[in-house]
Amino acid sequence: MTDIFELLKGKPGDSDYENKEVIVQGITGSYGSLHAGKMLEYGTNITAGVTPGKGGQTWNESVPIYNTMKEAVDATDAKISIIFVPAKFFLAAAKDALNAGIKLLVAIPEHVPIRDTMETLALAKEKGAVVIGPNTPGIMIPELIKIGIMPPMPFKAGKIAVLSKSGTLLYEISDALTNSGFGQSITIGIGGDPVNGTRLIDAFEMIKDIPDLEGLVVVGEIGGDSEEILAQRIIDSGFNKPTVAYIAGRAAPKEKRMGHAGAIVMGTYGSAESKVSMFNKANIPVAKRPAEVPVLLAGKMEKSD
Amino acid sequence: MQLLEFQAKELFREYGINLLDSMSSTNIEEGRKHAKQLGYPFVIKIQVPVGGRGKAGGIQKCQNDDEFELKYPQVMDLTIKGEKARAILLEKMADIKKELYLSIFLNRSKRCYTIIASAEGGVEIESVKNQIIKEVGLGDVSEDLAKEVAKEMGLEGVTAEQFVDTLKKLSKLTIEKEAELVEINPLAIMQDDTIMALDGKFVTDDNSNFRHPELEKYQEKTAIEEQAEKSGFSLVELDGDIAVVGNGAGLVMSTLDMLSDNGGKPACFLDVGGGATTESVYEALTLISKLDRVKGILVNLYGGIVKTTVVAEAFLKAYEDNLIDLPVFARLKGTESEKAKEMLQGSRTNLFDSVEEAINAAVMGVKK
Numbered sequence: 001m002t003d004i005f006e007l008l009k010g011k012p013g014d015s016d017y018e019n020k021e022v023i024v025q026g027i028t029g030s031y032g033s034l035h036a037g038k039m040l041e042y043g044t045n046i047t048a049g050v051t052p053g054k055g056g057q058t059w060n061e062s063v064p065i066y067n068t069m070k071e072a073v074d075a076t077d078a079k080i081s082i083i084f085v086p087a088k089f090f091l092a093a094a095k096d097a098l099n100a101g102i103k104l105l106v107a108i109p110e111h112v113p114i115r116d117t118m119e120t121l122a123l124a125k126e127k128g129a130v131v132i133g134p135n136t137p138g139i140m141i142p143e144l145i146k147i148g149i150m151p152p153m154p155f156k157a158g159k160i161a162v163l164s165k166s167g168t169l170l171y172e173i174s175d176a177l178t179n180s181g182f183g184q185s186i187t188i189g190i191g192g193d194p195v196n197g198t199r200l201i202d203a204f205e206m207i208k209d210i211p212d213l214e215g216l217v218v219v220g221e222i223g224g225d226s227e228e229i230l231a232q233r234i235i236d237s238g239f240n241k242p243t244v245a246y247i248a249g250r251a252a253p254k255e256k257r258m259g260h261a262g263a264i265v266m267g268t269y270g271s272a273e274s275k276v277s278m279f280n281k282a283n284i285p286v287a288k289r290p291a292e293v294p295v296l297l298a299g300k301m302e303k304s305d
Numbered sequence: 306m307q308l309l310e311f312q313a314k315e316l317f318r319e320y321g322i323n324l325l326d327s328m329s330s331t332n333i334e335e336g337r338k339h340a341k342q343l344g345y346p347f348v349i350k351i352q353v354p355v356g357g358r359g360k361a362g363g364i365q366k367c368q369n370d371d372e373f374e375l376k377y378p379q380v381m382d383l384t385i386k387g388e389k390a391r392a393i394l395l396e397k398m399a400d401i402k403k404e405l406y407l408s409i410f411l412n413r414s415k416r417c418y419t420i421i422a423s424a425e426g427g428v429e430i431e432s433v434k435n436q437i438i439k440e441v442g443l444g445d446v447s448e449d450l451a452k453e454v455a456k457e458m459g460l461e462g463v464t465a466e467q468f469v470d471t472l473k474k475l476s477k478l479t480i481e482k483e484a485e486l487v488e489i490n491p492l493a494i495m496q497d498d499t500i501m502a503l504d505g506k507f508v509t510d511d512n513s514n515f516r517h518p519e520l521e522k523y524q525e526k527t528a529i530e531e532q533a534e535k536s537g538f539s540l541v542e543l544d545g546d547i548a549v550v551g552n553g554a555g556l557v558m559s560t561l562d563m564l565s566d567n568g569g570k571p572a573c574f575l576d577v578g579g580g581a582t583t584e585s586v587y588e589a590l591t592l593i594s595k596l597d598r599v600k601g602i603l604v605n606l607y608g609g610i611v612k613t614t615v616v617a618e619a620f621l622k623a624y625e626d627n628l629i630d631l632p633v634f635a636r637l638k639g640t641e642s643e644k645a646k647e648m649l650q651g652s653r654t655n656l657f658d659s660v661e662e663a664i665n666a667a668v669m670g671v672k673k
Binding site: 034035038087088111112113114115116118119121122149150151153154164165166167168169170171172175192194195199219221222224225226229246248249250251252253254255256257258259260261262263266267268288289290291 | 307354355356386387411413414416417429430431443483485486510511512513515516539541543551552553554555556557558559561562563564565566571574576607608609610638639640659660661
């Protein structure tokens with residue numbers, strides 16, 4: 001299993017410990033440029049950008065731009081990249097990154113064709129790389145590194161892991177957690193697409209052995225069966241840290257796509273009822289409202305004390 | 306999007322999958338011509354993008370002119386799961402020996418195409434027994450695998466041969482058109498042991514539309530949905546009276562859930578996207594102003610990178626332009642929300658600190 005913390009932080013003693021280099025693909029676009037700036041402000045060590053045709057220029061008067069990922073990776077020691085290109089150019093950008101040796105690829109674009117995601121994931125598997133997304137807000141260790149588009153305010157360093165399919169619900173629920181004194185050790189955006197580079201179950205494997213982890217919050221939504229599979233894994237693995245879930249989309253009509261490409265109930269497949277009942281089976285309470293998440297988490301913690 | 310049966314069958318025909326003769330029409334005059342061309346008996350089938358047509362009376366046998374004149378308008382007037390008839394398909398009656406099930410879908414958790422087949426089809430997938438499930442990677446279904454499936458289903462002779470052929474064609478179609486799901490249910494064994502696709506379901510991956518201009522003609526959108534798409538919004542029309550607007554699909558779904566829990570009825574799901582701007586929120590309000598059934602607007606915005614003041618500006622502009630004369634119940638949280646609240650003081654917007662309060666007020670508000 002990939003050690004996500006080693007990718008994001010490195011090991012104590014490394015020259016780049018807690019200062020990992022990150023490349024931004026699509027850094028000259030308005031969206032890429034905006035968020036490259038916000039990530040820099042947060043303390044993320046962006047050392048290169050890639051925009052084909054703009055190699056040789058610099059972004060923000062400080063970050064060198066390259067034409068290809070190969071050049072950018074050769075010029076830096078980066079193993080992490082974040083992609084901001086339009087969906088139709090995503091596959092080319094992702095292949096460029098993976099072939100250049102990137103080990104953690106954060107895929108921000110929404111509307112990537114599923115086939116392109118699957119091709120990306122097949123290549124990532126071959127290369128031993130982790131893909132977060134597509135259609136994800138990104139991944140962060142609060143107060144240390146942010147590789148994504150999340151606003152900084154909701155997050156605070158702490159000991160709760162938050163895994164979320166939705167971006168704004170991740171912010172909303174982390175905000176509620178922070179206000180109740182629950183900081184986050186890591187937050188991982190799974191993404192709202194039908195096929196995710198890092199599924200809930202993969203993200204769970206990444207965080208379950210964090211030594212000082214005090215709890216887990218899972219923010220799911222209708223569509224697919226990744227919440228059910230996660231609940232089963234939690235049962236099978238004997239994971240015993242306080243865990244709370246939230247599922248969005250209980251009131252959504254069937255067979256309608258609710259904003260996210262993946263948020264659709266087909267028959268009973270993907271329904272909120274199915275997810276809630278599996279979480280209940282795993283003895284994981286499911287909050288009715290985002291604001292209820294920290295309340296339920298506190299309740300679970302009291303019981304486990 | 307989900308294609309209608311006759312559209313799916315157009316694609317089946319293009320790929321050489323066996324079909325009965327059929328013709329689609331949108332009015333009875335056209336239908337009468339088709340009836341003459343096809344000849345009785347045939348089946349009248351409503352064309353709606355949802356399942357469960359048979360149970361709802363949307364599929365009727367028709368033996369003669371009298372029955373046609375009676376049943377065509379009846380079927381045309383049906384509403385099934387909220388969906389009105391888009392067209393009527395007349396299809397020759399089949400002499401069936403047995404009904405099979407066959408589909409290829411994009412398996413989200415396994416990240417590959419997957420075949421589901423069964424020798425006991427003709428019912429909804431949830432009730433299909435003895436399902437044979439095969440993962441097939443990202444490529445075409447091979448001859449060997451198709452034969453294996455046919456064998457496991459207990460098919461023999463010409464039936465097995467035709468099944469193998471159908472499965473391979475279906476796989477080619479699925480991959481070339483980048484479908485999320487292609488289903489033939491029932492796939493019938495006829496009295497002469499040949500195989501025919503009696504129904505067709507086809508769900509596309511809309512994100513790949515840019516590579517499939519040939520599927521564009523099947524796109525069906527209301528004027529409002531089209532406008533929403535142009536603005537980069539996700540809009541789902543619902544039948545209640547409170548419009549629900551927010552940023553981010555998860556947050557809007559969550560708001561919809563809480564509204565429903567509190568007895569409110571959502572009129573729409575409108576996600577303006579993670580990056581809302583003054584223009585986009587103004588555009589969203591413009592769309593809502595065109596939905597007649599709306600009696601109130603519930604807004605739930607979490608301003609992250611987006612400043613809530615930008616949203617407040619859109620509201621003020623909408624009031625100034627007399628775009629909205631409905632009550633607005635809003636919860637704005639995040640960046641610059643205090644300033645946004647100040648800006649909206651004394652306007653038509655009722656501001657609340659929590660979404661729960663905004664929802665309660667909206668539910669009470671539209672009852673008045």
